Amino acid sequence: GENVEQHPSTLSVQEGDSAVIKCTYSDSASNYFPWYKQELGKGPQLIIDIRSNVGEKKDQRIAVTLNKTAKHFSLHITETQPEDSAVYFCAASHPDSGSARQLTFGSGTQLTVLP
Amino acid sequence: ETGVTQTPRHLVMGMTNKKSLKCEQHLGHNAMYWYKQSAKKPLELMFVYSLEERVENNSVPSRFSPECPNSSHLFLHLHTLQPEDSALYLCASSPHIKTGELFFGEGSRLTVL
Numbered sequence: 087g088e089n090v091e092q093h094p095s096t097l098s099v100q101e102g103d104s105a106v107i108k109c110t111y112s113d114s115a116s117n118y119f120p121w122y123k124q125e126l127g128k129g130p131q132l133i134i135d136i137r138s139n140v141g142e143k144k145d146q147r148i149a150v151t152l153n154k155t156a157k158h159f160s161l162h163i164t165e166t167q168p169e170d171s172a173v174y175f176c177a178a179s180h181p182d183s184g185s186a187r188q189l190t191f192g193s194g195t196q197l198t199v200l201p
Numbered sequence: 202e203t204g205v206t207q208t209p210r211h212l213v214m215g216m217t218n219k220k221s222l223k224c225e226q227h228l229g230h231n232a233m234y235w236y237k238q239s240a241k242k243p244l245e246l247m248f249v250y251s252l253e254e255r256v257e258n259n260s261v262p263s264r265f266s267p268e269c270p271n272s273s274h275l276f277l278h279l280h281t282l283q284p285e286d287s288a289l290y291l292c293a294s295s296p297h298i299k300t301g302e303l304f305f306g307e308g309s310r311l312t313v314l
Contacts, residue, residue, distance in 0.1 A: 090243070095241070120302070122303075122305075127307065128307050128308075129205070129291055129293075129305030129306050129307045129308055130244075130291070130303075130305045131305065132302050132303065132304075135302070175243075175244065189246070189303075190243070191243040191244040192243060193241060193242060193243045194241075194243070
């Protein structure tokens, strides 16, 4: 089955700096890669996703890149703000449908943005 | 109310107790899910329902018993749990079983003594 590795497990950055979280996956057939943000005391919330037919996707300060050959994808947050502090989860889904029941999650990254 | 609502938010129970977790979604979605979230571990999918029919049961012990009476409500019945079952239990929904975008509730924090 699919295995998703996520690094780092914790990340601290100064406000205004960029943050990068990386994930690798094992199943080359995976084709849907969402990122979730979980704030303290809340459930995870989808912030951005990418499908395997594109290499990069941006939404304001957030971007995701995908390297299918290397089987890794990354979350980039620019101009970080204190409200970006949260746990971020990557996930990979297989096969073509991108069904939620096929999602395999990474173990999470605790991002802390220091004022 | 909107979104996915879970009750109770916190639950403490003994190993011989019977309790239930409740989830309600107001999004008109057709698929609902139970996930287990333990510290420093990936989210673990437990059960999946599509239009009230269970379509997935990921080798979950029988001390966890799901129930989906309609497409808006999902329960997780708990009995004779173990301390290692202590975790955050998250309910989620999606528009249909084929959609990867999940909408999560805030979770029920369970402590088994």
